[in-house]
């Protein structure tokens with residue numbers, strides 16, 4: 464019944480859309496849903512590349528059988544064992560008991576641990592090839608994008624790379640699958656948020672993978688989430704390269720926590736100073752309102768970061784503390800930084816922000832600004848001056 468999309472003559476898209484999940488990994492909001500991509504190669508040998516989340520197994524198997532018809536499924540290639548891609552493996556094995564499962568040594572340890580599958584395996588090492596008939600697959604081990612077993616599979620014939628989570632994006636595929644058939648503005652934005660929140664911690668691993676792939680010609684990128692990239696292959700590689708090198712574009716992100724508005728007024732004054740000096744790309748985030756995944760995405764994207772926090776029970780404002788903890792685990796480098804804070808009797812937030820700046824080794828461009836009780840004229844002017852300075856930094 465299903466009409467599967469051709470990616471190339473012999474390669475079909477048979478993934479599914481998830482518009483039910485509210486939080487990816489129970490953490491990250493999915494306002495536009497997410498797709499779990501799976502691909503089928505129909506050659507002398509038939510090959511399934513990755514599967515989908517278990518709750519979609521039924522519709523997934525129907526899609527698979529629609530393309531496969533009465534042919535047997537010879538191989539399942541596992542690029543990534545995370546359950547949103549490996550969830551239907553057991554169902555596939557039950558339906559095709561003779562199928563050969565292709566993965567690396569680390570894949571197979573996880574396959575046994577997750578699903579108790581430890582036979583019918585075809586182990587590959589970095590650079591190994593598998594001939595299917597017209598098509599030959601080559602496997603590249605790309606550990607820590609985003610788990611240790613992750614690998615990529617290159618179709619030498621079609622110059623097409625199955626990349627697992629790399630180059631993925633949040634957002635369902637509403638009709639089109641190839642970027643040539645989609646208005647991809649939102650998916651490109653969501654690819655940044657995806658990278659920042661999922662793989663952002665592993666910048667050097669991503670750089671290693673990009674280096675490993677630099678000599679192969681890639682006409683099509685087939686990730687496990689979001690659009691298949693063809694027209695924008697270079698664009699998506701460039702975005703990933705920049706983010707994984709932590710190279711910030713010109714732009715300022717101001718993040719504040721505030722209960723009664725004083726810290727917020729400081730943020731506004733800093734933005735005023737920035738704007739006065741000609742800075743156009745300024746975003747202010749109230750950390751209690753915007754989900755941290757969006758804020759992280761902008762922190763990955765831009766080169767100047769400003770954070771303000773009230774003192775709260777001798778600590779940072781809790782949502783700011785939570786953001787800083789997330790930033791520290793991601794090890795984002797090369798950011799210019801300024802910070803500010805407010806308190807009523809003892810200013811702990813400034814000291815904690817200073818300690819954070821030291822730990823992450825960001826380049827602090829100015830002394831912090833701190834206020835007590837309310838924002839008065841002199842400190843208001845200091846905030847504006849900080850904005851002007853940041854614009855020139």
Ligand SMILES: Cc1cc2nc3c(=O)[nH]c(=O)nc-3n(C[C@H](O)[C@H](O)[C@H](O)COP(=O)(O)O)c2cc1C
Nearest residue numbers: 721722723724725726773776777805806807808809
């Ligand atoms: C629950 C709570 C705890 C606070 N704890 C402290 C504190 O430990 N030390 C302090 O100097 N001020 C403390 N304050 C006062 C705030 O830090 C101060 O009023 C600040 O300017 C509030 O900033 P805002 O107007 O941006 O919310 C606390 C305020 C609240 C509501």
